[in-house]
Amino acid sequence: xxxxxxxxxxxxxxxxxxxxxxxxxxxxxxxxxxxxxxxxxxxxxxxxxxxxxxxxxxxxxxxxxxxxxxxxxxxxxxxxxxxxxxxxxxxxxxxxxxxxxxxxxxxxxxxxxxxxxxxxxxxxxxxxxxxxxxxxxxxxxxxxxxxxxxxxxxxxxxxxxxxxxxxxxxxxxxxxxxxxxxxxxxxxxxxxxxxxxxxxxxxxxxxxxxxxxxxxxxxxxxxxxxxxxxxxxxxxxxxxxxxxxxxxxxxxxxxxxxxxxxxxxxxxxxxxxxxxxxxxxxxxxxxxxxxxxxxxxxxxxxxxxxxxxxxxxxxxxxxxxxxxxxxxxxxxxxxxxxxxxxxxxxxxxxxxxxxxxxxxxxxxxxxxxxxxxxxxxxxxxxxxxxxxxxxxxxx
Amino acid sequence: xxxxxxxxxxxxxxxxxxxxxxxxxxxxxxxxxxxxxxxxxxxxxxxxxxxxxxxxxxxxxxxxxxxxxxxxxxxxxxxxxxxxxxxxxxxxxxxxxxxxxxxxxxxxxxxxxxxxxxxxxxxxxxxxxxxxxxxxxxxxxxxxxxxxxxxxxxxxxxxxxxxxxxxxxxxxxxxxxxxxxxxxxxxxxxxxxxxxxxxxxxxxxxxxxxxxxxxxxxxxxxxxxxxxxxxxxxxxxxxxxxxxxxxxxxxxxxxxxxxxxxxxxxxxxxxxxxxxxxxxxxxxxxxxxxxxxxxxxxxxxxxxxxxxxxxxxxxxxxxxxxxxxxxxxxxxxxxxxxxxxxxxxxxxxxxxxxxxxxxxxxxxxxxxxxxxxxxxxxxxxxxxxxxxxxxxxxx
Numbered sequence: 001x002x003x004x005x006x007x008x009x010x011x012x013x014x015x016x017x018x019x020x021x022x023x024x025x026x027x028x029x030x031x032x033x034x035x036x037x038x039x040x041x042x043x044x045x046x047x048x049x050x051x052x053x054x055x056x057x058x059x060x061x062x063x064x065x066x067x068x069x070x071x072x073x074x075x076x077x078x079x080x081x082x083x084x085x086x087x088x089x090x091x092x093x094x095x096x097x098x099x100x101x102x103x104x105x106x107x108x109x110x111x112x113x114x115x116x117x118x119x120x121x122x123x124x125x126x127x128x129x130x131x132x133x134x135x136x137x138x139x140x141x142x143x144x145x146x147x148x149x150x151x152x153x154x155x156x157x158x159x160x161x162x163x164x165x166x167x168x169x170x171x172x173x174x175x176x177x178x179x180x181x182x183x184x185x186x187x188x189x190x191x192x193x194x195x196x197x198x199x200x201x202x203x204x205x206x207x208x209x210x211x212x213x214x215x216x217x218x219x220x221x222x223x224x225x226x227x228x229x230x231x232x233x234x235x236x237x238x239x240x241x242x243x244x245x246x247x248x249x250x251x252x253x254x255x256x257x258x259x260x261x262x263x264x265x266x267x268x269x270x271x272x273x274x275x276x277x278x279x280x281x282x283x284x285x286x287x288x289x290x291x292x293x294x295x296x297x298x299x300x301x302x303x304x305x306x307x308x309x310x311x312x313x314x315x316x317x318x319x320x321x322x323x324x325x326x327x328x329x330x331x332x333x334x335x336x337x338x339x340x341x342x343x344x345x346x347x348x349x350x351x352x353x354x355x356x357x358x359x360x361x362x363x364x365x366x367x368x369x370x371x372x373x374x375x376x377x378x379x380x381x382x383x384x385x386x387x388x389x390x391x392x393x394x395x
Numbered sequence: 396x397x398x399x400x401x402x403x404x405x406x407x408x409x410x411x412x413x414x415x416x417x418x419x420x421x422x423x424x425x426x427x428x429x430x431x432x433x434x435x436x437x438x439x440x441x442x443x444x445x446x447x448x449x450x451x452x453x454x455x456x457x458x459x460x461x462x463x464x465x466x467x468x469x470x471x472x473x474x475x476x477x478x479x480x481x482x483x484x485x486x487x488x489x490x491x492x493x494x495x496x497x498x499x500x501x502x503x504x505x506x507x508x509x510x511x512x513x514x515x516x517x518x519x520x521x522x523x524x525x526x527x528x529x530x531x532x533x534x535x536x537x538x539x540x541x542x543x544x545x546x547x548x549x550x551x552x553x554x555x556x557x558x559x560x561x562x563x564x565x566x567x568x569x570x571x572x573x574x575x576x577x578x579x580x581x582x583x584x585x586x587x588x589x590x591x592x593x594x595x596x597x598x599x600x601x602x603x604x605x606x607x608x609x610x611x612x613x614x615x616x617x618x619x620x621x622x623x624x625x626x627x628x629x630x631x632x633x634x635x636x637x638x639x640x641x642x643x644x645x646x647x648x649x650x651x652x653x654x655x656x657x658x659x660x661x662x663x664x665x666x667x668x669x670x671x672x673x674x675x676x677x678x679x680x681x682x683x684x685x686x687x688x689x690x691x692x693x694x695x696x697x698x699x700x701x702x703x704x705x706x707x708x709x710x711x712x713x714x715x716x717x718x719x720x721x722x723x724x725x726x727x728x729x730x731x732x733x734x735x736x737x738x739x740x741x742x743x744x745x746x747x748x749x750x751x752x753x754x755x756x757x758x759x760x761x762x763x764x765x766x767x768x769x770x771x772x773x774x775x776x777x778x779x780x781x782x783x784x785x786x787x788x789x790x
Contacts, residue, residue: 004720060739325399344455
């Protein structure tokens with residue numbers, strides 16, 4: 001590693017896959033699958049966790065660190081990037097890969113989710129959504145066509161249709177209406193995407209809240225449009241985990257089996273294990289980075305909150321067997337000190353620890369699926385979280 | 396580099412110097428000197444700039460990055476460390492080097508300066524100073540003996556006597572009184588230091604504000620105590636640069652020539668060049684790290700403020716000839732974006748750029764002094780700052 005932008009091609013093997021966008025399943029274990037998504041910018045080993053690089057940076061990380069952890073793909077947020085620095089400016093500077101120093105594949109969301117959760121003065125219509133920036137109040141319009149245009153200007157390798165995502169619980173009528181609007185926007189997104197260079201992919205997004213029949217209807221409608229990949233949106237938005245997992249089970253039989261399945265914005269390590277068991281191939285979530293910034297680490301031993309005084313005199317590293325320097329070479333006492341004194345290095349190190357753990361969890365899942373022992377793997381990692389790793393002087 | 400704590404021995408050559416603390420002058424050019432301070436933990440090439448590691452971390456940097464820039468020594472702040480995590484706790488965890496992951500020499504201040512500038516409810520007496528923590532109001536006492544005890548518990552290689560530092564301008568009587576108290580505290584510090592392991596060094600600190608005769612009296616009194624090094628304190632506290640440089644010129648003839656001269660808390664690149672020309676060997680300052688966090692870069696082309704919109708579309712790196720990846724591998728447009736969006740990576744990169752520039756400036760000074768061309772070197776670097784490096788589309 002060299003603390004630099006990442007200019008290395010992916011080391012993941014794509015075998016003899018074609019140069020465009022494709023997905024190959026190499027192993028199955030129950031509903032779980034492991035395989036490789038091939039893109040012109042490199043291969044993505046699945047199941048894959050995508051670190052979130054909201055504003056053209058994975059917060060607190062150098063891109064070469066992200067790459068070295070085994071991440072094959074990162075996510076960029078269309079909403080944030082359209083506000084600052086602006087899609088046209090990024091394009092003028094050579095695109096998002098060059099701008100942010102990440103040479104591998106980038107997946108972008110459509111911007112719709114953050115418009116709903118962050119912006120002000122929203123006005124939704126059949127045409128799209130107008131809103132005021134949460135930063136300076138300036139006005140923007142996001143339509144299916146403009147979202148795809150922005151994602152194209154960024155140079156995104158895997159793009160998302162604009163959709164309407166509603167919080168849960170919610171009235172069935174609201175969920176129904178948003179799901180049907182999202183299907184119409186899927187079709188418009190698909191047409192807008194046709195002018196983009198070959199090798200890029202557009203995913204449709206399943207909506208339908210916690211209503212099984214609406215989820216099925218959404219999945220079938222999108223499948224009929226023949227997208228190269230399918231996202232499951234509108235989950236982890238307030239519902240219990242069992243509802244989320246039930247919705248995944250409901251949807252899966254109606255999505256093309258030979259295309260990647262991406263569960264958006266999820267989740268905890270336990271969520272990931274549960275979703276992989278049900279056939280999900282791709283994930284993104286701010287949890288490892290956001291929680292890491294505030295001192296909460298994810299590890300083989302479960303969660304460690306470094307604000308907690310029980311770490312104050314603990315000379316042990318977080319995980320001496322980890323290949324991540326942050327987990328292996330710094331004492332818990334030092335991490336506690338850095339978090340308590342609000343030092344940047346504390347946020348940097350715990351973020352790094354968390355992204356390492358998420359990538360290790362995915363690597364373990366891929367190997368376990370390939371070996372036909374994913375159920376055992378899931379039980380082992382859960383037992384590790386339960387067992388924990390209290391300091392001898394406890395507390 | 397490996398984004399880790401620094402566990403490498405210093406690569407600076409100490410020649411056949413003894414294993415304890417010593418200073419060897421290898422070259423002179425006018426009043427400027429270049430040489431090597433030898434300590435049991437490694438050599439320090441002089442003139443040396445010491446990055447400030449206030450709370451056992453150089454803010455926003457991995458220690459291996461700091462080392463790779465050519466820094467041979469870092470500074471720790473006794474005031475901050477005595478409050479959090481506490482000197483006894485650091486000692487229990489193996490000392491400051493192990494705690495913070497820096498294997499090279501560490502210099503600590505006495506804590507007195509921050510007590511005066513940060514703490515509350517201060518009460519100064521002949522005995523020492525009592526104060527309330529700026530964090531939680533808890534009460535502490537700092538005496539010359541306790542300051543040395545704390546620095547010893549931290550395992551500091553180069554320690555500072557407790558002194559009283561007054562702001563400028565100030566009344567002569569106030570300056571006079573603080574200078575005389577500092578001399579008495581120097582003697583007490585020296586006695587307290589006698590029980591520490593061999594190889595560590597204690598520096599006396601010259602005070603006297605902007606009063607030449609008081610500065611001379613302070614320097615003579617300290618020289619008579621035969622310290623292994625001499626600090627010049629109480630400058631860069633509000634006075635113009637010409638006053639600061641005049642005080643250095645006034646003091647130098649009265650300090651032992653064969654001992655290191657350390658100008659505390661200074662300063663801008665121009666301050667450093669001016670002080671080196673007058674015989675200063677060591678510096679520390681928060682400016683490269685603090686200004687860097689807020690987006691102000693120091694470079695061969697002078698200062699660059701990355702909040703400024705003129706960088707927004709500039710694809711050039713800060714300095715394509717730099718050996719520092721942060722200065723060489725990221726566009727100014729990206730740095731501008733990161734600083735404007737208050738991303739951690741912006742603070743990390745500009746801090747890194749600044750510490751690299753300060754180390755490069757010192758390396759250049761050492762080479763120029765050795766070659767007998769320091770005056771030319773000073774003129775060249777100043778011409779570079781004046782010339783600047785505006786983008787072609789200016790602004």
